[in-house]
Amino acid sequence: MMVIVGGAIAGVLAGILMGLASEVCFRTGLFKSSLILVDGEFLFRTLKMKPGGQVRYIVGSVIHLITSGVFGGIYVAATHLFGLIPLSAFLLSIYFFVMWLSMLFVALPVAGQGLLGKKAGAATWLEQLILHILFGAGYYAFLRMMV
Numbered sequence: 001m002m003v004i005v006g007g008a009i010a011g012v013l014a015g016i017l018m019g020l021a022s023e024v025c026f027r028t029g030l031f032k033s034s035l036i037l038v039d040g041e042f043l044f045r046t047l048k049m050k051p052g053g054q055v056r057y058i059v060g061s062v063i064h065l066i067t068s069g070v071f072g073g074i075y076v077a078a079t080h081l082f083g084l085i086p087l088s089a090f091l092l093s094i095y096f097f098v099m100w101l102s103m104l105f106v107a108l109p110v111a112g113q114g115l116l117g118k119k120a121g122a123a124t125w126l127e128q129l130i131l132h133i134l135f136g137a138g139y140y141a142f143l144r145m146m147v
Contacts, residue, residue, distance in 0.1 A: 004073045006146030011072015014138035015065050018131050032121030035131060036060040042111035072139060086147055096136035103128050
C-alpha cells in the first residue's frame with residue numbers, strides 16, 4: 001500500500017511539473033492551450049456551467065493534480081499486480097505513450113477541444129507529447145525517490 005501512495009505522490013509532483021510547464025508555455029505563446037484550463041473546462045462543460053478565469057484555474061489545478069496522482073498510483077499498482085518492475089524505463093514509456101494517446105483521442109475531445117485537440121491548435125498533439133514526456137521523466141525521477 002505504501003508503494004502505491006509513493007506512486008501517487010510521484011504522480012502529483014510530476015503533475016505540478018507538467019502543469020507549470022504547460023502554463024509557462026501557454027503564457028509565453030509557445031503553446032496554444034493551457035492544460036490547467038482544459039482540465040477546468042472539462043468539469044464545467046460536464047456541469048454545463050461557464051465560470052470566470054480564476055475559478056477555472058483553481059478547479060483545473062485541483063483536477064489536474066488529482067488525476068496525476070491517480071495515474072501515478074495506478075501505474076505502481078499495476079506493475080506490482082503483474083509482478084513487473086515499476087522503475088522500468090521501457091514500461092514507463094509505454095504507460096505514458098498510452099496516456100498521451102488517451103489524452104488526444106478521449107480527454108481532449110470530451111473536454112470540447114476536438115480530436116487531437118485541434119480546436120486548441122494544430123500542434124496540440126505535439127504540445128501534449130512534450131508535456132507527457134516531461135511528466136514521464138518527472139514521474140520516473142520522483143518515483144525513484146519514493147520507492
